[in-house]
Amino acid sequence: MSNIYRVFLSLVIFCCAMQDVNGQNELWFSAPAERWFEALPIGNGMQGAMVYGGIKEEQLALTENTYYSGEVSQNIQKGASGYMPKIRKALLSNDHQTVETLSKNILGEKSNYGTNLPMANLKIGFEHGENVKGYKRSLSLNNAAVRINYNIGNVTYTREYLASNPDGVIAIRFTANKKEALNFTLELDGYERPLEVSSDGSNLFFTCKAWEKKHSDGRTGVDGHGAISVTENDGTTSYENGKLLISKASNVTVVPTMATSFMGNDSKKYISEKMALAKKKSFQQLKKSHEEDYRKLFHRMSFALGSDLQTEVPTDERVKKVAAGGTDTGLIPLMYQYARYLTIASSRENSVLPSHLQGIWNDNIACQIGWTCDMHLDVNTQMNYWLTETTNLQECATPLFSWIENTLVPSGEKTAKGVYGANGWVAHTVSNPWGFTAPGWDTGWGLHPTGGAWVASHLWDHYAFTGDVAFLRDRAYPVLKGSAEFFMDYMFLDSETGHCMTGPSYSPENKFLIDGERFALGRMPTSDLVVIRKILKTCIKSAKILGIDKEFAGRLEKYLEEMPPYQIGSKGQLQEWYFDYEEALPNHRHMTHLLGVFPYASITPEVTPEFADAAWKSVLLRKTPKENWEDTGWARSMLLLNSARLWKPEAAYENLTDMLRLLTEDNLMVIHPPTAGAQSNVYELDGNTGMCAGVTEMLFQSHLTAKDINVQKLKSAADTPILHLLPALPSEWAEGEIKGLLARGGFEVNIRWKENKNIEAKVTSKTGRPVVLRYQNQFIELDLKRGESYTWKP
Numbered sequence: 001m002s003n004i005y006r007v008f009l010s011l012v013i014f015c016c017a018m019q020d021v022n023g024q025n026e027l028w029f030s031a032p033a034e035r036w037f038e039a040l041p042i043g044n045g046m047q048g049a050m051v052y053g054g055i056k057e058e059q060l061a062l063t064e065n066t067y068y069s070g071e072v073s074q075n076i077q078k079g080a081s082g083y084m085p086k087i088r089k090a091l092l093s094n095d096h097q098t099v100e101t102l103s104k105n106i107l108g109e110k111s112n113y114g115t116n117l118p119m120a121n122l123k124i125g126f127e128h129g130e131n132v133k134g135y136k137r138s139l140s141l142n143n144a145a146v147r148i149n150y151n152i153g154n155v156t157y158t159r160e161y162l163a164s165n166p167d168g169v170i171a172i173r174f175t176a177n178k179k180e181a182l183n184f185t186l187e188l189d190g191y192e193r194p195l196e197v198s199s200d201g202s203n204l205f206f207t208c209k210a211w212e213k214k215h216s217d218g219r220t221g222v223d224g225h226g227a228i229s230v231t232e233n234d235g236t237t238s239y240e241n242g243k244l245l246i247s248k249a250s251n252v253t254v255v256p257t258m259a260t261s262f263m264g265n266d267s268k269k270y271i272s273e274k275m276a277l278a279k280k281k282s283f284q285q286l287k288k289s290h291e292e293d294y295r296k297l298f299h300r301m302s303f304a305l306g307s308d309l310q311t312e313v314p315t316d317e318r319v320k321k322v323a324a325g326g327t328d329t330g331l332i333p334l335m336y337q338y339a340r341y342l343t344i345a346s347s348r349e350n351s352v353l354p355s356h357l358q359g360i361w362n363d364n365i366a367c368q369i370g371w372t373c374d375m376h377l378d379v380n381t382q383m384n385y386w387l388t389e390t391t392n393l394q395e396c397a398t399p400l401f402s403w404i405e406n407t408l409v410p411s412g413e414k415t416a417k418g419v420y421g422a423n424g425w426v427a428h429t430v431s432n433p434w435g436f437t438a439p440g441w442d443t444g445w446g447l448h449p450t451g452g453a454w455v456a457s458h459l460w461d462h463y464a465f466t467g468d469v470a471f472l473r474d475r476a477y478p479v480l481k482g483s484a485e486f487f488m489d490y491m492f493l494d495s496e497t498g499h500c501m502t503g504p505s506y507s508p509e510n511k512f513l514i515d516g517e518r519f520a521l522g523r524m525p526t527s528d529l530v531v532i533r534k535i536l537k538t539c540i541k542s543a544k545i546l547g548i549d550k551e552f553a554g555r556l557e558k559y560l561e562e563m564p565p566y567q568i569g570s571k572g573q574l575q576e577w578y579f580d581y582e583e584a585l586p587n588h589r590h591m592t593h594l595l596g597v598f599p600y601a602s603i604t605p606e607v608t609p610e611f612a613d614a615a616w617k618s619v620l621l622r623k624t625p626k627e628n629w630e631d632t633g634w635a636r637s638m639l640l641l642n643s644a645r646l647w648k649p650e651a652a653y654e655n656l657t658d659m660l661r662l663l664t665e666d667n668l669m670v671i672h673p674p675t676a677g678a679q680s681n682v683y684e685l686d687g688n689t690g691m692c693a694g695v696t697e698m699l700f701q702s703h704l705t706a707k708d709i710n711v712q713k714l715k716s717a718a719d720t721p722i723l724h725l726l727p728a729l730p731s732e733w734a735e736g737e738i739k740g741l742l743a744r745g746g747f748e749v750n751i752r753w754k755e756n757k758n759i760e761a762k763v764t765s766k767t768g769r770p771v772v773l774r775y776q777n778q779f780i781e782l783d784l785k786r787g788e789s790y791t792w793k794p
Contacts, residue, residue, distance in 0.1 A: 023311040024304065024330065025337050027668060028138035029053075030314050036061070036363050037665035037681065038316065040139040040146045042170065044163035045348030045399075047258050048360035049122075049170055051146045051161050053137040058124035058159075062170075062226070063116075063362045066262035066352050068433050069210045069221035070114015075438040076414070080106040081421040088492060091503045096519040100443050103504045103521055106419050107446050108428070108438025112216040115432075116373035118362040119224055119258055120188050120195055120206060127183040128152050141334075141341045144294045145287075155181045160283075164290035165348050168274050169257040171290075173232075173283040180248035182235065186228055187243040191364055199239040203275070204228040210260070215372050225267040226258040231279045253283040262352065262433065297344050300392040301740035303333040305733050316666035323661050329732070331660065332695065338668050339387060339692035342685060343396050347385075351399040353433050355384045359685035366684075370677040374432040375403075377451030378508040378592065381431075383634055383686035385458055386599065386693040389465045390700075392740045392748075397458060401475065403433075404456055409479055411435030412452055416486050424486030427452025429508065444520050445509050449490065449502065450531035453483045454595075457531070460538045461599075464744045467767040469545065477542045481549070484539045484556060487532050491559065494523065497578065499564040502528040508590045512581030524564060524578040526593035534600050536560050566596065566603070566611050573621055574603075574614040586621065587628040589635035589676070591642070594618060598641040601703035605647050606710070616646050633663050633670035633687020640694030644728040645701070652698050653730035659691055698728040699736075699751065702743035706772055709779075716770055716781050721745035725761050725775045726753060747771060764789040 032053040033039040039050035039061070050061040083105045090098040135150040146161040156177045163170045176182045188197050188206050196207045206228075210221030228244070230237050235249025246252055255278045259267035278286065309330040310318060318328050346359035356373045357366055357380055367373045375381045381400070388397040412425030415437040420426070427437040429448040440446025459476035462468070487502075494501040507525035511518045536556045543553040567575040576583065576593040596603040597615050605612045619642055623629045636659045643652035663670050670687025672678055700723070707718035723743050739750040746767030753759045759775055768786035772779055775794040782790050 024309050024333065025141035026138055026311065027141075027315045027334070027338070028136060029316055030135060032135070032137065033667075037669060037671075037683070038667055040137065040667060041342065041345060041359075041361055042144065042146055042161055042163040043345030043360040044165040044168065044170070045344075045346065045351040045360070046165075046168060047163060047170055047256075048345065049161070049163065049256070050361055053146075053148045053159075055132050055135070055150065056126055056130055058126070060122040060124075060161075060170075060256070061118060061361070062120045062122055062256060062258060063360055064119050064224065064258045064260055065116070065346075065356070065360050066260045066265075066433065067119050067210050067222060067224050067258075068114050068116050068262070069212045069216045070112040070432065070434055071216075071220040072434045073109075073111035073113070073436075075108045075111055075436055076418040077105060077107065077109060080419045081417070084420060087504050091523055092494065092496060096514055096522070097517075099504055099521050100519060103443050103447060106439060107441050107443065108436070110215075110441045112220040113372070113432060113436060114210075114221060114374075114434060115212065115215045115367040116356045116358075116362055117193070117210050117212060117221075117367050118191055118364045119208060120190055120226060122228060122256060123187050123189065125185040125187070128155075128157070128181070141298065141337050142295070143291050144298070144341065144345065154178070157181075160287070162287060162290050163345065164286055164293070165350070166289045166293050167278060167281070167286055169255050169278050169286070171278070171283060171286045172254045172256075174249075174252045174254070176250045179250050180235065182246060182249040182252055184246050185243045186246070186254065188228070197242050199244065201239050202230055202237045202244075204244055212367070214368055222260040222262045223267065224258065224260045225271050226256065227271050227275050229255045229257070229275045229278060231255050231281075232283060255286075294344065297393060297395070298337075298340060301337075301340065301738070303336050303736075303738045305329045305333055305736040307735075315668065319660075319664055319666055319668070322664075325661070332656070335660075335664070335668055335688070336692050336695050339688040340391055340393060342688055343384075343387060343393055346685065347396045347399055349395045349398040354381065354400040354403050355685055357685065358683050359384075361683070363683050365678075365680060366682050369679070369682070372430075372432075374430055376430050377427055377455050378429050378448055379590070379634055379638070380684065380686045382455050382458070382599075383637060383690045383693070385689070387689050387696065389461055390696045390742055391692060392742050394462065394465070394742070397462065400455075401459055401462070404459065405475060405479060407433070407435045408437060408452055408455075409482060412437040413482070416489075420486075420490055422486050422489035424482045424484065424489065425452065426483075426486045426490070427455075444511070445506065447504055447506050447521060448508055449505055450528050453487070453535045454531050456480060456483055457534055457538065457599075460542070465742055465746065467746045467769075472542055473546050477539070477546060480535060480539050480542060481552070483535050487535065488555070488559060491532070491563075493562070497564065499524070500559055500562040501564070501578070502532070507576050508592045510576060510588045510590060511584035512577060513584050514581070518584045522577055522579070522581070526566065526574065526576055526578075527595055529563065529566070529578075530593075530595040530600055530602060533560065533563065533602065566614075568610070568614045571617065571621060572614060573618040574611060576618075587630055588622070589630035589632050591618065591622060591635075591638055594638070594642055598638070598645045598697070601645070604645070604704065604708065606704070607708045612646055615642070616648070619643070630675055631658075631662060632672045632675065633659065633684055634672075634690050636663055637687060637690025637694055640691065641697055644694055644697035647728055649698065649728040649730040652694065652728050653732055656691070656694065659687070663687060696741065698730070699726055699738055700724065700741050700743070700749060701727050702745065702747075709772075714772065714779060714781065716772055720770045720772055720781075721747070722772045722774050723747060723749060723763060725751055725759060725773065729753070729756065731756060745769060745771060760791065760793050762789055762791045
């Protein structure tokens with residue numbers, strides 16, 4: 001890299017950082033956190049912390065993304081595949097009770113399934129008074145750093161917290177503007193799990209085991225190791241009764257770092273190396289490398305709505321105002337960028353595992369209830385990563401792709417053979433770092449054979465956005481082909497309907513009624529139909545692009561021809577199953593039968609208006625009566641996403657507003673409220689990331705191509721992407737600007753608008769191919785070279 005380019009890049013990053021001098025990208029509070037949902041998250045894709053900001057006692061809830069209980073287990077029942085013919089016979093006879101009974105023999109065995117666990121609490125006790133003035137606790141999204149300031153008497157105390165990906169550590173700097181004014185202790189606890197602490201007199205070391213008895217036997221899990229290193233101290237350091245004592249200082253840097261033995265990693269060596277490197281750097285050096293690394297990702301995008309930012313009001317007060325019925329348009333861009341921040345903090349190119357249910361953090365609640373902190377494949381993991389392509393964070397999906405290829409697929413091949421006697425690979429409702437791909441251990445939710453295929457479609461999306469043929473050939477296509485091979489063996493020709501069908505399978509996580517009795521398992525739930533169609537079609541497209549597997553693609557075409565169409569039910573709804581069953585849970589939070597709307601776009605208002613109307617009817621029925629709707633962060637995000645894709649701007653805005661009012665905590669984390677096994681509010685990353693993906697769909701869509709638009713004037717080739725500007729813009733967003741969005745086909749897009757119109761859009765080609773821009777019913781066809789930009793004012 002030339003020196004000129006380095007200077008230019010530094011200026012670009014600096015200018016991006018300076019765009020937020022008014023504090024738009026900042027969460028701030030005027031008091032310390034008293035609970036987890038008031039604390040502020042930091043993370044580097046490997047290690048995380050929730051920062052409370054206490055005055056007398058500070059607390060950092062430390063987490064690590066491979067700190068899991070459990071182990072690689074044999075989760076398939078012996079002889080499972082032998083039951084499939086019997087189950088299929090019962091299915092074809094509509095003997096639902098026998099299907100449910102026999103299907104227990106193909107369920108997975110939970111064994112030592114495990115869960116992610118919180119690792120340790122770092123407690124910092126300060127020896128100063130509590131008569132505090134001017135307290136401020138903030139999280140800068142621009143710099144990925146927490147800062148705390150307060151005054152006691154004539155002393156100003158400042159703390160800075162960051163989690164550095166380049167250096168693989170968390171770093172904290174404590175300063176006071178008076179010499180010898182800093183006196184504090186450092187100690188650790190392991191929640192209800194054992195934690196062994198030792199010291200060499202100037203550092204704390206801890207060891208722990210990821211053992212628990214809810215999701216494993218209490219004796220299986222990784223070993224954890226960590227260190228709390230004092231790297232800068234102008235005072236003294238001593239050790240007494242399990243605590244480090246910092247005395248008579250004014251400038252201290254503390255560096256926590258953590259690692260585990262996951263998959264044979266030498267965690268002690270990792271800790272030793274990271275400590276040695278951290279000691280060679282000042283806090284300012286750690287901060288500089290952290291900010292340069294982070295800004296390259298975060299500052300690719302900017303987003304603003306109007307000018308009423310309300311940044312002078314503490315974030316928790318803004319949340320309470322909205323919950324009480326007020327409006328705060330500026331909170332939407334803040335939450336949008338917060339979701340991108342959480343993604344960067346949770347999932348980086350060098351992360352060993354993808355984000356789990358809570359990202360990289362752990363509230364010590366989700367891991368102790370039935371779900372676990374794992375990789376759910378019936379919406380949650382998918383939603384964690386939907387924003388990575390559109391919001392210019394493509395590298396953050398790398399650990400997801402690697403986990404699918406290296407863990408899910410090899411394990412899924414064994415499950416395909418052992419449970420179904422099929423080729424290819426399969427995964428079901430839940431999975432984890434240990435490669436669990438068997439059906440879940442309950443017929444009510446475990447038999448979801450399209451869960452793995454659904455998450456694997458993210459690999460195709462990456463190709464669609466980048467045009468990276470090498471990625472398609474070497475990584476995406478082998479995974480997708482293996483999934484298609486499974487479904488070719490798994491589906492069967494149904495003599496009653498004349499179609500290729502699936503089963504036994506369920507529609508997450510609903511049930512249907514037969515003579516008043518509830519059943520979960522049946523033939524071809526619509527979610528199966530949508531996902532399998534997507535996998536077969538993308539394999540056909542991939543084979544054509546790569547110039548391979550012509551005969552295989554031809555076989556897939558025949559399967560597609562024999563699969564059933566969508567069905568519209570007696571209420572005008574898109575049926576959740578092939579048959580028009582009565583729903584046992586008509587207000588259920590899952591709406592997986594609408595995957596054809598989002599993300600797969602096989603149902604759109606313009607191409608399939610009849611099915612689009614039926615899908616919208618399904619949405620309305622799910623929310624009627626409104627008070628019975630099972631509201632959660634991710635479920636509300638699906639309502640938002642479906643409303644945007646169906647071009648219902650006011651409905652999308654209503655769902656977004658309800659998310660802010662009903663499901664957003666003080667620290668802007670979106671919750672799963674007490675329902676479905678939760679006794680209290682539980683954090684789920686997908687609520688935040690799903691909100692971000694939904695707002696993007698309101699402002700910009702790129703899932704259609706020229707062949708989908710019934711406009712005779714278009715001369716572009718059938719596969720030319722259409723970039724649809726402001727497709728679901730609500731009237732409340734009269735003015736705004738968003739920059740840095742990514743589109744399928746390899747384009748970057750900026751959009752600015754005023755008075756709900758007066759639009760200006762700039763599109764830049766990253767691949768050099770034709771494109772169609774659309775605003776309402778205006779179109780413009782362009783043929784841009786790689787790196788070329790065009791500004792359009794329709």
